[in-house]
Amino acid sequence: MQISVRDRMMGLAGSILRPFIYLVLTLPAVIVVVTSFTAGTTLNFPPEGFSLRWYRAALSSDVFMPALWMSLKLACLTMVLAVAIGMCASFVLDRCEFRGKALFRTLTLSPLIIPMVVIGLGLLQFMAWIGWTQSLSRLVAGHILITIPYVVRTVSASLVLLDRNLEQAAMNLRARPAKVLLRITIPLLAPAMVASAVFAFVTSFGNITLSIFLGVANRTTLPVAIFTYLEQSYDPALAAISTIVIALTVGILMLVGRLVGMEKVA
Amino acid sequence: MHKSGLRFGVTAAIPLVFLMVFLVAPIVLVFRSSLSDPAASGAGVSLFQYIRFFSDSYYLSVLADTVLFGLITALLSIVIGFPIGYSLARLPPKQRRWRLLLVIIPLSLSLVVIVFGWLVLLGRGGLLNDVLLWLSLIDRPQRFLFTRGALLAVLLQEFLPFMILSVMSVVSQIDPVLEHASASLRADRYTTFRKVILPMAAPGIVSGATLVFILAVSSFITPEIIGGNKIQMLGSTIYAQVLTVLDWPFAASMSFVLLAITLLVVALTNRVFKPLLSVGVNRAN
Amino acid sequence: MTEKKAECVVELKGLRKVYGASIAVDNVTLEAKRGEFLCLLGPSGCGKTTTLRMVAGFIEPTSGSIRIEGSEVSNLPPYRRDTGMVFQNYALFPHMTIAQNVAFGLENVGMDRGQRTKRVAEMLDMVELGHLAARYPRELSGGQQQRVALARALALRPAVLLLDEPFSNLDAQLRVRLRQEMRRVLERMNITTLFVTHDQEEALMLSDRIAVLNKGCIEQVGTPEDIYERPASSFVAQFIGSCNVYTGDVRDGVFRSAGGLALPASGVAPGSHTLMIRPEHLEPVSGEYEGPSFPAIVESVDYFGSISRMTVRVGSDAVLVDVRSTGGRSSRAVAKAGEAIKVGIRPGGLRLL
Numbered sequence: 073m074q075i076s077v078r079d080r081m082m083g084l085a086g087s088i089l090r091p092f093i094y095l096v097l098t099l100p101a102v103i104v105v106v107t108s109f110t111a112g113t114t115l116n117f118p119p120e121g122f123s124l125r126w127y128r129a130a131l132s133s134d135v136f137m138p139a140l141w142m143s144l145k146l147a148c149l150t151m152v153l154a155v156a157i158g159m160c161a162s163f164v165l166d167r168c169e170f171r172g173k174a175l176f177r178t179l180t181l182s183p184l185i186i187p188m189v190v191i192g193l194g195l196l197q198f199m200a201w202i203g204w205t206q207s208l209s210r211l212v213a214g215h216i217l218i219t220i221p222y223v224v225r226t227v228s229a230s231l232v233l234l235d236r237n238l239e240q241a242a243m244n245l246r247a248r249p250a251k252v253l254l255r256i257t258i259p260l261l262a263p264a265m266v267a268s269a270v271f272a273f274v275t276s277f278g279n280i281t282l283s284i285f286l287g288v289a290n291r292t293t294l295p296v297a298i299f300t301y302l303e304q305s306y307d308p309a310l311a312a313i314s315t316i317v318i319a320l321t322v323g324i325l326m327l328v329g330r331l332v333g334m335e336k337v338a
Numbered sequence: 339m340h341k342s343g344l345r346f347g348v349t350a351a352i353p354l355v356f357l358m359v360f361l362v363a364p365i366v367l368v369f370r371s372s373l374s375d376p377a378a379s380g381a382g383v384s385l386f387q388y389i390r391f392f393s394d395s396y397y398l399s400v401l402a403d404t405v406l407f408g409l410i411t412a413l414l415s416i417v418i419g420f421p422i423g424y425s426l427a428r429l430p431p432k433q434r435r436w437r438l439l440l441v442i443i444p445l446s447l448s449l450v451v452i453v454f455g456w457l458v459l460l461g462r463g464g465l466l467n468d469v470l471l472w473l474s475l476i477d478r479p480q481r482f483l484f485t486r487g488a489l490l491a492v493l494l495q496e497f498l499p500f501m502i503l504s505v506m507s508v509v510s511q512i513d514p515v516l517e518h519a520s521a522s523l524r525a526d527r528y529t530t531f532r533k534v535i536l537p538m539a540a541p542g543i544v545s546g547a548t549l550v551f552i553l554a555v556s557s558f559i560t561p562e563i564i565g566g567n568k569i570q571m572l573g574s575t576i577y578a579q580v581l582t583v584l585d586w587p588f589a590a591s592m593s594f595v596l597l598a599i600t601l602l603v604v605a606l607t608n609r610v611f612k613p614l615l616s617v618g619v620n621r622a623n
Numbered sequence: 624m625t626e627k628k629a630e631c632v633v634e635l636k637g638l639r640k641v642y643g644a645s646i647a648v649d650n651v652t653l654e655a656k657r658g659e660f661l662c663l664l665g666p667s668g669c670g671k672t673t674t675l676r677m678v679a680g681f682i683e684p685t686s687g688s689i690r691i692e693g694s695e696v697s698n699l700p701p702y703r704r705d706t707g708m709v710f711q712n713y714a715l716f717p718h719m720t721i722a723q724n725v726a727f728g729l730e731n732v733g734m735d736r737g738q739r740t741k742r743v744a745e746m747l748d749m750v751e752l753g754h755l756a757a758r759y760p761r762e763l764s765g766g767q768q769q770r771v772a773l774a775r776a777l778a779l780r781p782a783v784l785l786l787d788e789p790f791s792n793l794d795a796q797l798r799v800r801l802r803q804e805m806r807r808v809l810e811r812m813n814i815t816t817l818f819v820t821h822d823q824e825e826a827l828m829l830s831d832r833i834a835v836l837n838k839g840c841i842e843q844v845g846t847p848e849d850i851y852e853r854p855a856s857s858f859v860a861q862f863i864g865s866c867n868v869y870t871g872d873v874r875d876g877v878f879r880s881a882g883g884l885a886l887p888a889s890g891v892a893p894g895s896h897t898l899m900i901r902p903e904h905l906e907p908v909s910g911e912y913e914g915p916s917f918p919a920i921v922e923s924v925d926y927f928g929s930i931s932r933m934t935v936r937v938g939s940d941a942v943l944v945d946v947r948s949t950g951g952r953s954s955r956a957v958a959k960a961g962e963a964i965k966v967g968i969r970p971g972g973l974r975l976l
Binding site: 078079082083086089093094097107117158164168170179183187188189193196214217277280281295299302306314317318321 | 352356365437440448461465527549556576577580597
């Protein structure tokens with residue numbers, strides 16, 4: 073086939089550019105994983121030797137381990153509460169007409185575009201003002217706030233596609249509204265709920281920007297602990313603990329992806 | 339249907355109350371704080387903090403830098419993100435799956451891990467220097483960190499997935515049949531892209547670019563680590579004011595400047611760019 | 624009077640539904656007797672589906688009353704009415720098996736497990752799908768899904784069955800077969816049925832009585848023969864089958880249309896009237912025909928296999944004449960365009976309003 077010169081060049085550029093970009097996207101994570109197995113004491117590439125010593129160091133650390141535990145607790149709480157609150161908003165937006173509906177929708181989606189430093193400072197001031205000092209709850213509140221938009225977007229998209237006839241058929245078969253919700257609506261929304269729950273978990277687990285503002289003294293999250301460590305020292309322990317973070321994050325994504333299918337289109 | 343008022347009220351109240359308490363109130367507080375008058379120990383209303391910000395050439399340069407980084411990152415993300423997003427939209431599911439994973443994973447990983455990875459990559463003993471030395475393009479390890487180029491590269495890599503997903507989403511809605519029709523009307527791929535795909539994908543591209551811009555100007559971890567003390571962005575300046583200097587009112591005024599920029603860009607996109615670009619394409623967006 | 628009440632399972636009185644400025648259903652009054660198959664027939668937008676949904680309880684009437692088995696139900700939610708509905712797209716729950724779908728209603732009314740299993744098996748056997756009980760809806764064909772939807776609705780033995788265009792998603796041959804099967808099932812159960820369709824062939828074939836709706840109002844209620852042979856309005860005449868309809872005057876025992884058609888109309892009061900003749904009641908005749916007839920010029924002949932439809936002209940009126948193909952002779956050889964023929968009217972074919 074006679075392909076134009078333009079097209080040929082475009083095709084060539086594309087076939088070089090695309091793999092390169094995929095590489096660049098994953099390179100930082102790959103580097104971290106590779107250097108975590110070094111036997112030496114520097115983060116040079118290629119790593120010197122193979123050893124698990126830094127994993128031993130990370131896993132026995134009394135800075136990283138409590139922080140990891142905190143992050144996991146936090147992520148679970150955020151996930152459950154964000155999905156619950158987000159679903160309330162989604163239902164109201166999908167099923168009801170009321171004045172100020174557009175404003176309400178904008179409000180629920182706004183944390184996506186409001187800079188996290190602004191949210192961080194705001195919550196910091198707010199919580200100082202009312203004397204709220206409990207670390208975990210402060211973090212939960214902040215994390216729920218930034219994950220609600222995604223829950224609302226994902227669940228709303230699914231609600232729009234839900235066949236109303238199914239709910240009507242259920243009612244015709246003598247099911248009361250609560251039953252319809254439990255046996256029909258929610259099971260059909262399950263994929264969207266799971267997808268948004270996973271996102272909430274992963275986002276909360278990895279969040280640093282907001283957590284830096286809201287964490288209290290020694291009770292911080294793992295990303296913050298890593299950041300703090302990074303500001304003081306620079307050794308492969310960071311690589312090891314970061315690899316643990318990567319493993320957990322990717323592991324959860326893969327697990328859920330297998331269960332539900334990759335429907336994570338932003 | 340038979341939606342009782344009480345059920346609606348309670349279901350709507352839960353998210354509403356949460357957002358009022360944890361979003362609206364804090365932002366109002368920040369605003370109030372930014373207007374506080376240090377002379378009256380925070381009681382009065384004054385533009386002191388804003389004047390302080392805008393009259394200092396250092397802070398103005400930080401602001402300019404931040405906006406510039408945002409713009410360049412956004413524009414580059416269009417150029418790089420569009421081909422990837424387009425190809426993802428057109429690939430069959432099996433091939434798309436793992437590529438999509440490669441796009442989503444960096445998005446989901448903690449920022450500190452990604453930035454740390456770049457630190458290792460760009461360091462004197464890192465992969466980049468290794469490769470360049472091996473290719474004999476340089477004869478000594480170079481300092482790549484704490485340069486504008488490095489910061490730009492990292493910001494780009496961080497936020498590229500957002501653009502890719504945005505493009506993928508919008509291109510998926512363009513019926514492939516249109517490309518065939520274009521070809522049957524004597525247009526080569528390039529022309530098809532220029533005259534058919536791009537105009538129809540434009541709103542999605544603009545959305546993606548706006549998002550990238552907003553995220554880039556708001557970032558502070560990345561400039562903090564990759565830029566070090568040499569390059570300051572507004573986010574890292576605010577962070578310093580809040581947690582180190584503890585000058586919250588000043589930080590508040592800077593936050594509001596940042597917020598204003600963000601809202602301005604969003605408004606511009608929705609009111610100006612999108613309507614301008616939505617040529618005969620129905621979109622509920 | 625109590626006997627009459629027991630006879631009527633569904634009573635609609637003055638049912639009205641208004642959406643802002645438009646009237647979807649206007650003063651519909653109708654009764655369905657026990658075991659009757661009553662069809663709501665009409666073009667899209669005539670209000671038939673709205674009426675059905677009001678009976679089911681998904682739409683609240685603006686005014687009017689709905690009684691099922693003698694009790695007023697218009698203020699009751701759908702889950703408290705004794706109706707069973709089959710939706711146009713079947714609305715089978717995709718996350719449940721066929722058996723679970725059919726059992727759903729039985730669970731909701733508190734039937735115990737043993738009885739439920741029995742009833743589900745019974746219903747699935749009735750529609751001959753017992754062997755697919757463990758499958759999911761997406762694994763079934765359209766026709767099979769429709770039968771499951773029917774079994775599910777009937778499992779509760781409702782007082783009235785509501786069918787919302789249940790055959791419209793099926794291809795033509797399947798439709799014909801399923802119609803007959805459904806008729807069989809429903810007759811066996813002797814269940815009162817309200818059936819909505821826009822397909823008049825279906826209505827004629829399945830119904831005991833048909834209510835023809837147009838723009839929210841009932842145009843005529845009657846048996847299929849009543850509706851077809853004695854249409855009460857030109858709308859009904861033209862909606863069911865094909866009909867030649869002309870407006871004109873009757874004077875001195877002759878009907879004259881505006882376009883030039885003139886036909887005998889004895890015993891009819893003078894004044895303006897509407898004349899209706901179905902094409903099958905007309906035929907080309909020879910000069911010796913003694914019944915009513917009129918001359919016409921053939922304009923075109925369209926071949927439909929079992930019949931040929933001639934369009935002939937009288938003055939400025941067009942008349943459709945159907946000629947059956949009889950064995951051997953191709954109906955194409957009926958007439959040629961431009962020919963002048965004589966068209967005869969079979970006895971009883973004329974109808975004047």
